[in-house]
Amino acid sequence: MSKYGPNDHPDDAQLVAYLDGELDAPARARVRSALADDAVAARLAELSGTNLPFRQAFEPLLKAAPTERLNTMLDALLTSPGQPGTKQARRLGWERRRFLAASVALVAAGALSDRLLIAFGRPAEEPDHWRAVVAQYLSLYTAETLADIPPDTELRAKELALVNARIGLGLTPQGVDVPGALLKRSQMLLYDSEPLAEITYLDPRSGPMALCIVRSNAPANPVRTEQRRGMNVAYWSGAGHAFMLIGRRPVHDIAAAAQAIADRLSAATG
């Protein structure tokens, strides 16, 4: 700590440390003797005016914390497949952080008000709306978003199993295969508090693709195509679900891949 000559004054940092009780005994003594100077004493008085009730002011934020959700989240981490600390959990953790980054991207773009919640419109009034929202979400993906996910057949199958449990289908890696594209990740999102399955692929030529599924009361409809946000979409519905396959491949490629998936799924569910 600095010594004070007759004309030296302790600076603000020293005075604040003095107020906070963070100075050792010699430094405290030096400040006290410097207080003989009126200017120093005045400055100390001024700074002590900022001894505000900080702790009390921030107490209400503790009560505002979403404790229920945080506990649920922790429960899920503590019981998830693969104990944290294992190699598999590190991969899962890595992938969660990637989604974290993507979701922050969406927050920044104003597309989401909540991390997992896509809450535009109501499905009952606008049955196509979920596809618009998915397209908006997918438009933020780049090849970079998915490129670093290492291949891991076992993990892919586990992710799909978790998705199956939520969406009520019998998806397999073979069943959702898109020829020429690498299956990268499967996860659950929420659309207007409804579970939405997102199965993501990386096509080396055209970039990210996704197969998205929601539960739906829509009647069975054959594969149709549309364009959204510069991407091609093939969509169909049946057996209590609505499906869409979206990407930047030519539209007939997407439609063909979608048809193959639809056929395999209906064969599997009978």
Next chain:
Amino acid sequence: MASVDTMPYQAYGHEVGAGSGRRMTTVPPVSEGDRGGIVRVGLRGLLPRLWRYGLVLSGRRDVAEDLVQATCLRALERAGQFEPGSRLDRWLFAILHSIWLNDLRSRRIRLGQGFVEAETALTLDGASAMETHILADQVLRRVAALPEAQRKTVFLAYVEELTYREVAEVLGVPIGTVMSRLAAARARLSAEPSDSAGASVSPAFQSPR
């Protein structure tokens, strides 16, 4: 500054805050060697304080939740590195801060969207704000209006009541930097008229440092 008198680790799981009645759990004391157990058990009671710190850093409640989740995950992965007998909350604050700096904040800068006003998240919603002591609410607003470097230093030192050394460790900066940030923050707080109606003069977030 008095530091909170707590055991270095929580031997019993106990949820605090709203709704705790449904989730009281007790677990047997963990042996010092079972660091994973210490972290697992201790995390639950610290969730609200972690969320609050995430809110102070990011200004957004949803990002704060993401930060807590990422922190829990990394803490569980690195549980073997936790020193039994040391303060678990400080260790977790450091992890959360590191995730904020390295993973989330840099990505937000890259997106060029800038930052959201912390004040929109850090002030309470209308009803509860009316009930809160006026001065306390002003304090909240004025801290929220500080630049990030000063805001998080003030929070750790004066709300969480960490020592200067602990603040320096959590933030990964020299103690001298902690001191100068606190002094700058207090100088800014003392310069504002005490009866200003909560107007924040500067954006809640500014460029780093």
